[in-house]
Amino acid sequence: MALETTTLAYELRETLGRLVRRLRAEGGGLPQAQATVLDRLDRDGPASISDLAAAERMRPQSMAQTVHDLTAAGLVSRRPDPHDRRRTVVELTDAGVATLNARRSDSEGWLSEALQRELSAAERERLRDALGLLARLAEPRQAR
Amino acid sequence: MALETTTLAYELRETLGRLVRRLRAEGGGLPQAQATVLDRLDRDGPASISDLAAAERMRPQSMAQTVHDLTAAGLVSRRPDPHDRRRTVVELTDAGVATLNARRSDSEGWLSEALQRELSAAERERLRDALGLLARLAEPRQAR
DNA sequence: TATTGTTATACTCTATAACTATA
DNA sequence: TATAGTTATAGAGTATAACAATA
Numbered sequence: 001m002a003l004e005t006t007t008l009a010y011e012l013r014e015t016l017g018r019l020v021r022r023l024r025a026e027g028g029g030l031p032q033a034q035a036t037v038l039d040r041l042d043r044d045g046p047a048s049i050s051d052l053a054a055a056e057r058m059r060p061q062s063m064a065q066t067v068h069d070l071t072a073a074g075l076v077s078r079r080p081d082p083h084d085r086r087r088t089v090v091e092l093t094d095a096g097v098a099t100l101n102a103r104r105s106d107s108e109g110w111l112s113e114a115l116q117r118e119l120s121a122a123e124r125e126r127l128r129d130a131l132g133l134l135a136r137l138a139e140p141r142q143a144r
Numbered sequence: 145m146a147l148e149t150t151t152l153a154y155e156l157r158e159t160l161g162r163l164v165r166r167l168r169a170e171g172g173g174l175p176q177a178q179a180t181v182l183d184r185l186d187r188d189g190p191a192s193i194s195d196l197a198a199a200e201r202m203r204p205q206s207m208a209q210t211v212h213d214l215t216a217a218g219l220v221s222r223r224p225d226p227h228d229r230r231r232t233v234v235e236l237t238d239a240g241v242a243t244l245n246a247r248r249s250d251s252e253g254w255l256s257e258a259l260q261r262e263l264s265a266a267e268r269e270r271l272r273d274a275l276g277l278l279a280r281l282a283e284p285r286q287a288r
Numbered sequence: 289t290a291t292t293g294t295t296a297t298a299c300t301c302t303a304t305a306a307c308t309a310t311a
Numbered sequence: 312t313a314t315a316g317t318t319a320t321a322g323a324g325t326a327t328a329a330c331a332a333t334a
Contacts, residue, residue, distance in 0.1 A: 001256055006248055008272055009256040010183045013167065015275050017180060018201050018282040020164060021302075023157070024323080031323060036161060039154050050292060057162050062325045064294065069323095086292040086333045104150055112145055112153040114281050123277055128152055130274030131159050133267055137258050138162040165325075168300080175300060194315060206302045208317065213300095230310045230315040 026110035028103050033066045038075060038092065038100050046091035048081065057138065075099055170254035172247050177210045182219060182236065182244050190235035192225065201282065219243055 023032060030038075037052060047055075053063035067090055070076045075096035081087035092100070103109045115124060167176060174182075181196060191199075197207035211234055214220040219240035225231035236244070247253045259268060 001248065001253070001260060005259050005268065006253070006256050008268060008275075009253065009259055010180075010187070011275055012259075012271070013176065013255060014180055014183075014200070015278050015282065016160065016164060016167070017176065017301095019278055020160060021201060022282045023160070024302080032157065032161065033324060036154075036158055039158075043154075048292080056158070057165060058324095059326065060293070061295090061327080064292095065325080068294090084292085084334070088293070104145065109145070109150070109153065111157060111281075112150050115149050115153055115156075116145060118280050119277060124149065124152060126270075127156070127274055127277050130271055130277075131152075131155055133263060133271050133274075134159050134163055136262050137255075138159065138166045161324095168325080177301060192315075202301095203303065204316070205304080205318090208315095209302080212317090225315095228311075228315085232316070 023111060028110055030099065030103065031069075034070050034073075034075070035103065037063075037066055037070060038096055041076065041090065041092050042097070042100055046089045048087045048089060050087075052090065070096070167255060172254055174243065174247065175213075178214050178217075178219070179247065181207075181210055181214060182240055185220065185234065185236050186241070186244055190233045192231045192233060194231075196234065214240070 028035070036056065040052065040055060041047065044055075049063050049067055050060050052067070053060040056063065067076065067078070070090075071078060075093060076090050077093050078088045078090055081089050104112070115127075119127065172179070180200065184196065184199060185191065188199075193207050193211055194204050196211070197204040200207065211220065211222070214234075215222060218237060220234050221237050222232045222234055225233050248256070259271075263271065
């Protein structure tokens with residue numbers, strides 16, 4: 001293994017750690033895991049817990065917990081799937097939509113703000129490109 | 145806020161989440177927080193808990209916990225700073241060095257392996273560049 | 289039998305608060 | 312008073328195991 005690659009791994013791990021801590025601290029009032037699910041439901045529409053878990057590469061049991069928390073907060077609702085009664089369809093409530101909109105407007109949504117403020121348009125483009133590389137690292141091997 | 149930037153924020157948050165979960169799962173036997181501290185001690189030499197916390201942009205209390213865990217595992221040792229008896233100097237033990245070396249050799253150190261296997265040299269270079277952008281996002285504002 | 293979901297339990301990571309010891 | 316460190320407590324995030332309901 002080249003020293004250079006080992007160093008890159010170290011720096012990547014460290015930068016990820018710092019960014020995740022910062023994200024958590026800035027938060028915008030909603031835990032990251034919940035915010036990500038709201039975003040996905042808004043983007044792709046209602047989905048089952050298994051679907052959501054697969055999309056995030058997460059265990060269904062873990063996603064069930066997040067959906068439980070979102071339900072308790074009134075941000076999503078659940079109804080049985082009429083075609084397959086094992087499944088539960090999760091969808092945004094009006095309160096969930098309102099929360100998403102609030103996060104996206106001015107004072108909330110720290111990450112969007114930071115991207116706008118700290119980076120130039122060209123830098124955001126480079127970041128978008130690198131995100132594809134990071135996504136490949138996160139995928140199981142055969143997805144290469 | 146441009147829709148494009150909002151979308152980038154969503155994708156960044158999602159990719160970070162997936163990568164962090166993958167890192168945790170692949171693990172190599174050592175929790176991420178502990179591995180990062182071992183790497184830093186190896187790279188920069190002995191340091192106090194406050195130094196380590198500042199370097200990772202983390203509360204000293206949180207770092208104290210990680211150092212406590214590493215001490216319990218026998219991977220670091222602590223001694224009082226002779227010049228300032230409030231301070232505790234943390235340094236790698238032989239077992240800590242051995243653990244680091246094991247992680248860096250063949251079967252362990254999943255992230256290094258993945259960087260080598262999944263990315264080309266040119267892609268690793270693009271990733272290294274983008275890491276600087278991510279680091280800027282993680283920094284407090286005045287560091288711009 | 290296979291799939292979907294739930295509940296119980298535990299571990300990692302990190303934060304805040306309250307404290308002691310030293311400068 | 313300010314700084315370094317510790318301990319207690321809590322919450323977020325996620326995993327595994329064991330289970331029930333449905334296909």
